[in-house]
Structure formats: structure tokens, C-alpha cells
């Protein structure tokens with residue numbers, strides 16, 4: 001009977017393109033094979049420009065934030081009596097603590113610079129359109145998580161802006177009808193911003209930061225299913241339209257990352273506090289309100305929208321809606337043409353939107369008085385008009401420029 005025994009082959013071991021130890025691992029856990037397929041031979045449109053390096057730059061920023069954050073977390077004390085001093089100790093006594101903290105602080109700003117450029121690129125080349133809608137929505141979720149992480153992180157040094165910023169922002173929830181005050185007390189875990197809030201800010205700052213990594217993984221998987229869009233907005237049709245990711249994009253990304261890091265280092269070593277607020281070097285004092293409570297620069301456009309609306313509840317809704325409604329852009333924009341290169345009217349709408357964003361940023365930094373309030377109102381009206389009026393109408397009625405037949409044809413024309 002034993003001679004009749006034939007094992008059923010269930011194991012998939014074998015077939016690795018690698019040899020040696022790598023082949024041995026790859027046969028059992030095909031990670032090297034996946035990396036080869038997705039990051040070496042992976043085909044990308046041949047006309048990707050430097051704006052397409054910002055996804056990689058964002059990954060670099062995220063990794064830097066997590067590594068420096070973990071080190072800071074080893075020395076930080078989440079206690080209202082110790083937090084401010086523990087940060088000062090990091091700056092003065094911990095070996096290279098000043099460097100780790102300044103990298104973390106400044107990279108937070110550079111992370112937002114990179115994400116705004118990355119989002120602008122998506123908007124300009126119509127990357128949010130079919131079939132990349134889900135990638136865009138993951139992007140909006142990442143952006144919201146980045147905002148939450150940055151807000152909570154800013155609370156941790158327990159300076160004047162940490163305390164008063166947290167008080168102003170958490171109080172916004174009191175605008176919710178009926179349950180508002182109960183929600184605010186729940187968020188604080190107390191009857192004011194204090195030790196309980198500082199502790200939860202610390203825990204959530206970490207948790208959401210790691211959550212971003214998870215959503216980025218989905219964002220990138222979705223990207224590798226649809227492939228990248230490109231500046232012409234037309235899909236590749238044959239091998240003349242594509243190149244392999246390595247070495248072409250990897251080298252380009254390295255040059256872009258080098259330039260990004262160079263500018264970052266100039267800020268880091270010569271102007272490390274330029275993007276921060278001096279009041280945050282004053283210990284939190286619940287009995288003394290600062291003259292102007294201003295959020296970090298990357299929140300300013302949304303702060304301007306909040307203050308533009310006289311009603312608190314509608315202000316909060318407008319501020320949140322300004323971001324969340326971008327998730328609907330793939331369905332609001334009715335044009336089948338993706339890239340602004342071939343959309344003469346929409347291109348202007350997008351550039352005016354960029355100007356609007358910068359004007360709102362300026363108004364957000366100014367006191368809530370005239371003429372800034374009126375300008376913020378006009379800016380807010382354009383923001384929502386851009387999404388809900390211009391995107392559908394321009395998409396429907398605009399006459400676009402003739403589209404190229406292929407990516408390589410679009411490149412021949414531009415040279």
C-alpha cells in the first residue's frame with residue numbers, strides 16, 4: 001500500500017527569478033519578486049516630470065517624521081507639569097536632541113509643502129479622474145489624517161500656542177447643536193484643556209501617524225493597479241509610451257529628493273524657527289491669552305474660511321467641507337479631458353484657485369478685521385464656486401484643444 005502513496009502537490013515553492021539566499025527567501029515569501037515587479041520593471045509613462053517625484057518625497061518625509069518622532073517620544077513627558085521642560089531638555093541635554101527636534105518640526109512644514117504640490121499636480125493633470133478616483137479619495141483621507149496629526153503634535157510642547165490653539169480648535173465642536181458642550185468635555189476628558197487632553201494628544205499623535213502609513217500603502221497599491229497618469233493626460237498605448245521605473249524614475253526621484261533635502265537643510269540649519277511661532281517658547285499659561293492666536297502656516301487657508309463665516313456652526317462646516325468636498329471632484333468635473341494642457345478655461349480656473357489658496361493663507365494670518373474678513377469671504381466663495389459651479393459647467397461647455405494620439409506623439413509636439 002505504501003508504494004501507492006503519491007503526495008498531492010500543494011506547495012508553491014520554486015520559480016523565483018533570484019538565486020542564493022534571496023531566491024530561497026523569495027520562494028517562501030515572494031517580497032523580492034513583488035518589489036522587482038512593482039519598483040524595477042514596472043512601466044511608467046515616459047513623460048513624467050519632476051512634479052511626479054513628490055509622491056516619493058512624501059514617503060521620505062513620512063519615514064523621517066516617524067523615525068525622529070520615535071526618538072523624541074523616548075525623551076518626552078506627556079504631563080502638563082513636565083512637558084515643556086522635557087522638550088527644553090531634549091533641546092539642551094539630550095545628545096543631538098536639538099537636531100532631532102528641529103528635523104521633526106521643520107519636516108512637518110516641508111511635508112505640507114510637498115503634499116500641497118502633490119495635490120496641485122493631481123488637480124492640474126486631472127489625475128483624480130476615472131480610473132484613479134479611489135487613489136484621490138485615499139489622498140484626501142491621508143490629508144485629513146496629516147492635519148489631525150499635525151494639530152495634535154503642536155499641542156505636545158505645551159507652549160502658549162499649543163494650549164490656546166488646542167482650546168480654540170476643540171471649542172469649535174461646541175457649535176454642534178444640543179450635544180456640542182458634552183462633546184467638548186468628552187474630547188478634553190476634563191472641564192478644560194489639561195493633563196487628560198495632553199495625554200490623549202500624545203497617544204493619538206502617534207496612532208494617527210502610523211495610521212497614515214497604512215492608508216499610504218492602500219494609496220500606492222491603488223496607484224499600481226491603474227498606473228500613473230501623466231502630464232498629457234492620455235493613457236499609454238504601446239511600449240513607445242513607457243519606460244521602466246528603475247533606473248529612469250528612481251534616478252529622477254533621487255535628484256528631486258536631493259534638491260528638496262538641500263532646501264530643507266538650509267531651513268533646518270539657518271532658519272530653524274522661521275516657520276514656527278515665538279509664543280510657543282513661552283510655557284502654557286491658562287490665565288494669559290496671547291494677543292493673536294494663529295495656527296501653523298499650513299492651516300491658515302482653512303482658518304480664514306472658518307473666520308469668514310459669521311455663524312460658528314456654519315464656519316466649522318465650511319472649513320471641514322472645503323477639504324471633504326474635494327473627494328467629490330472626480331464626479332463634479334464633467335470633462336473627459338484630464339490635463340489642463342488641453343483645457344484652456346479650466347486651466348485658468350485652477351490657477352485662480354491656487355492664487356485664492358494663497359490669499360486665504362495670508363488672510364488667515366491677519367487679525368479677524370476688515371479688509372481681511374471681506375477678502376476671506378470672497379476667497380471662500382471662489383473655493384466652493386470652483387468645486388460646485390466651475391468644475392461641472394466648464395467641464396461641460398469648454399472646447400478643449402486637440403488631444404494627442406499618444407504620449408510619444410505629445411512629446412514630439414512639445415520638442
Ligand code: HEM
Pocket residue numbers: 051052053054055056058059062115118119122125127128132135136138139140142143212216219220223227228229230
Ligand atoms: C503621506 C502622503 C502621501 C504619500 C506618501 C503619497 C504617495 C504617492 C506616491 C508614491 C505616488 C506615485 C508617485 C507620484 O505620482 O508622485 C502618488 C500618486 C498620487 N497621489 Fe499621493 N501620496 C500622499 C498624499 C496624497 C494626497 C493628499 C493626495 C490628494 C488628495 C494624493 C493624490 C495622489 C494622486 C491623484 C496620485 C496619482 C497621480 C498621477 O498618477 O498623476 N496623494 N502618491
